[in-house]
Amino acid sequence: MDTTAYITAGGNSRRFQGDKSLYPYRGKALIRHVYDTLGALFPKVCIVANDCAKYAFLTADVIPDLVQGFGPMGGLYTALEHARSERIFFCGCDMPHLSPGLISYLVELSADHDVVVPVVPKGYDPLHAVYSKQCLPFIKNSIENGDTKIRALFHRVRLREVSVDEMRQFGDWEDMLFNINYPHDAAPAGRGG
Numbered sequence: 001m002d003t004t005a006y007i008t009a010g011g012n013s014r015r016f017q018g019d020k021s022l023y024p025y026r027g028k029a030l031i032r033h034v035y036d037t038l039g040a041l042f043p044k045v046c047i048v049a050n051d052c053a054k055y056a057f058l059t060a061d062v063i064p065d066l067v068q069g070f071g072p073m074g075g076l077y078t079a080l081e082h083a084r085s086e087r088i089f090f091c092g093c094d095m096p097h098l099s100p101g102l103i104s105y106l107v108e109l110s111a112d113h114d115v116v117v118p119v120v121p122k123g124y125d126p127l128h129a130v131y132s133k134q135c136l137p138f139i140k141n142s143i144e145n146g147d148t149k150i151r152a153l154f155h156r157v158r159l160r161e162v163s164v165d166e167m168r169q170f171g172d173w174e175d176m177l178f179n180i181n182y183p184h185d186a187a188p189a190g191r192g193g
Helices: 030-039 071-082 100-112 133-144 150-156 164-170
Strands: 003-008 045-048 061-063 087-092 115-120 128-132 159-162
Touching: 003 030, 003 071, 030 045, 030 087, 030 100, 045 071, 061 071, 071 087, 071 128, 071 133, 071 150, 087 100, 100 115, 100 128, 100 159, 100 164, 115 150, 115 164, 128 133, 133 150
Parallel strands: 003 045, 003 087, 045 061, 115 159
Antiparallel strands: 087 128, 115 128
16 A cells, blocks of 8 residues: 655653653664664655754655644644655654554555554554545644644544554554653663563
C-alpha cells in the first residue's frame, strides 16, 4: 500500500530532562531503533523535527514543523502535508520495541479507513497509528481552533480501532507500544531493560 513512515522527534523532552531521541539505548540512539524497524517496512522514512542537522546520521528526510506550538498535532499536520503517499504511519521517536507485524497489520486495515489506531486500557495511542490525507481538513480546522489533541479528530473521520486482543497476535502489546518518557524508563530495571 502507498504508505510513508514519519517519526515525530520535535518534542522538548521535558519529562526526560534531555534529548531522548539521541539517548543511547541498547547500544544505539533511541530514534535509531525506530528508524531501523520502519526502514525495513516502508520504502521511505522521514523525520519531523526542527533541528535537521541533528539527524544527519540517518538517511532520512528531516522536515521542520509547518506550525509551531501544536506538539504532535503539528507534527502530524506537517507529515501529511509533506507526504506524497495517500497514507502515513506516524509514530514517536521514543518507541524502541516496535512490532513489524503489528505495524503491517495497521497498514493493511487502513485501506477502508482514514485512521487506524490502537486502543489500550488508557485510551487511544495516536503516536502509533496510520493516517490518510483525508484527515488534513479536520487537522487544519483543529489547529485553527487551537486544539492540540490528535484524538479530537477521531470522531470526524472513518476510524478503525485496534483492540488489545487483536494486538496480542503479534506479541506483548505493552512492549510493542512502550515509549520512553523518563530516564528510569530506559534503565535496566525498566520495561525495556
